[in-house]
Amino acid sequence: MSNGEHIFFRSAGSVNPVIDRADGIYCYDEDGKRYIDGMGGVGVVSIGHNVPEIREAALKQMEKVSFAHPFHWKNQPHMELTERIANFSPAGMSKVFMCSGGSEATETALKLARQYHVERGNISKYKVVSRWSSFHGNTLGSLSMTGMRSRRDIFAPLLQDFPKIAACNCYHCPFGREYPSCNMPCAEDLEAIILREGPENIAAFIAEPIVGAAGGGLTAPDGYFKVIREICDRYDILMIVDEVITGFGRTGRNFGIEHWGVIPDIICTGKGLSSGYSPLGAVIVAEKVFEPFRTGRGFSHGYTFGGNPLSCAVGSAVLKYIEDHKLVQRVAQMGTYFFEKAQELYELDIVGDIRGKGFFMGLEFVQDKTTRKPFAASDNIAGKVADTCFRNGLIVGAGKGGIDGVNGDHINLAPPFTCTENDLDEVIDIVKTSIRQVQAAL
Ligand SMILES: Cc1ncc(COP(=O)(O)O)c(C=O)c1O
Numbered sequence: 422m423s424n425g426e427h428i429f430f431r432s433a434g435s436v437n438p439v440i441d442r443a444d445g446i447y448c449y450d451e452d453g454k455r456y457i458d459g460m461g462g463v464g465v466v467s468i469g470h471n472v473p474e475i476r477e478a479a480l481k482q483m484e485k486v487s488f489a490h491p492f493h494w495k496n497q498p499h500m501e502l503t504e505r506i507a508n509f510s511p512a513g514m515s516k517v518f519m520c521s522g523g524s525e526a527t528e529t530a531l532k533l534a535r536q537y538h539v540e541r542g543n544i545s546k547y548k549v550v551s552r553w554s555s556f557h558g559n560t561l562g563s564l565s566m567t568g569m570r571s572r573r574d575i576f577a578p579l580l581q582d583f584p585k586i587a588a589c590n591c592y593h594c595p596f597g598r599e600y601p602s603c604n605m606p607c608a609e610d611l612e613a614i615i616l617r618e619g620p621e622n623i624a625a626f627i628a629e630p631i632v633g634a635a636g637g638g639l640t641a642p643d644g645y646f647k648v649i650r651e652i653c654d655r656y657d658i659l660m661i662v663d664e665v666i667t668g669f670g671r672t673g674r675n676f677g678i679e680h681w682g683v684i685p686d687i688i689c690t691g692k693g694l695s696s697g698y699s700p701l702g703a704v705i706v707a708e709k710v711f712e713p714f715r716t717g718r719g720f721s722h723g724y725t726f727g728g729n730p731l732s733c734a735v736g737s738a739v740l741k742y743i744e745d746h747k748l749v750q751r752v753a754q755m756g757t758y759f760f761e762k763a764q765e766l767y768e769l770d771i772v773g774d775i776r777g778k779g780f781f782m783g784l785e786f787v788q789d790k791t792t793r794k795p796f797a798a799s800d801n802i803a804g805k806v807a808d809t810c811f812r813n814g815l816i817v818g819a820g821k822g823g824i825d826g827v828n829g830d831h832i833n834l835a836p837p838f839t840c841t842e843n844d845l846d847e848v849i850d851i852v853k854t855s856i857r858q859v860q861a862a863l
Pocket residue numbers: 463522523524525527556557558559629633634663664665666691692
């Protein structure tokens with residue numbers, strides 16, 4: 422048994438227990454204590470842990486070939502998975518670039534957008550506009566697009582100075598207005614920044630359909646993404662959606678953006694694509710965007726593990742499982758129950774806002790529900806709620822800074838798609854008990 426002293430941990434002084442095994446919606450530590458995986462890891466585990474079909478698909482592929490590089494080989498799992506993803510995607514989004522995770526996917530989308538314009542002779546277009554209160558990954562390109570101060574600040578000198586527009590946050594509107602009479606200045610902000618920076622310099626706009634780590638389920642009102650789509654089209658700017666969390670059924674649609682009836686140009690995915698059974702990401706591209714790459718020098722980009730046979734076989738088995746068990750439809754249906762049940766949490770003094778869709782829910786905590794005043798960041802309320810949930814046998818995600826980069830406390834819930842009504846009741850009950858315990862200690 423190793424004591425783990427050689428691990429370069431992400432968080433200093435981590436006191437996390439050691440996981441022993443996981444099955445269905447549960448994880449177990451070495452002492453046998455059971456935890457509900459209420460966050461699906463980190464918005465990853467969709468079909469549940471330890472599903473035999475996935476194990477069998479991985480083993481079957483390993484018995485044939487685990488690694489083959491596209492420099493030398495095509496491989497059947499790569500071909501099959503890209504076909505499945507294309508069939509899962511909105512109409513006309515039929516070309517799929519494989520990678521190993523979310524940051525690689527958004528980084529790929531950034532380079533793809535740049536080269537798309539270069540190939541069409543628009544060589545000054547390179548900037549990607551994004552939003553504050555967003556997270557697009559931790560590599561330097563993806564972090565340049567990320568609007569989350571806590572993850573950016575240390576590395577700011579290394580980042581591209583990409584423009585950011587206001588977050589779409591109806592609970593703390595950055596413009597002090599109210600939907601629908603607001604006329605959505607948060608969407609119009611895109612046009613303003615394009616004109617300020619010069620449309621000839623802007624390659625793309627990127628947004629999460631529903632914000633994850635940076636905003637706790639911030640959800641755009643009806644019409645927002647339609648306005649964004651129109652502005653992108655007006656200035657020959659590609660619309661990228663970051664569906665690393667919201668993709669592959671998490672919100673009750675194949676992709677989150679489908680809730681708004683808008684078709685983007687590029688979709689970035691990761692997490693739920695493999696349900697965590699293997700590192701995997703994919704960038705799904707509209708035919709129009711692929712067109713300039715059809716002939717000529719191709720795309721000047723790629724990763725060693727892009728199209729990896731083993732990972733792709735796992736991804737295919739996961740998508741097949743989602744389809745065979747109609748899990749997207751299930752999330753749509755059970756998501757309604759989940760959100761209805763969660764309304765009980767409004768009884769609690771500090772629960773200000775409950776938002777999201779399907780099996781992706783954010784809860785925001787406030788000191789005062791009337792004024793929506795946040796807690797001081799130093800109170801670490803979200804961290805305390807998450808730690809208390811964990812002690813009570815439920816894994817949730819905690820986040821801070823959703824309002825202005827510093828203030829704003831939320832937790833995220835993203836349980837496996839296989840949860841029953843009883844499981845969802847238990848999730849909400851543990852959240853309620855845990856928040857009460859935190860409130861009592863305030
Ligand atoms: C919306 C979004 N984009 C990108 C990423 C980065 O993904 P990864 O951690 O797999 O690189 C994440 C991760 O949390 C995410 O939530």
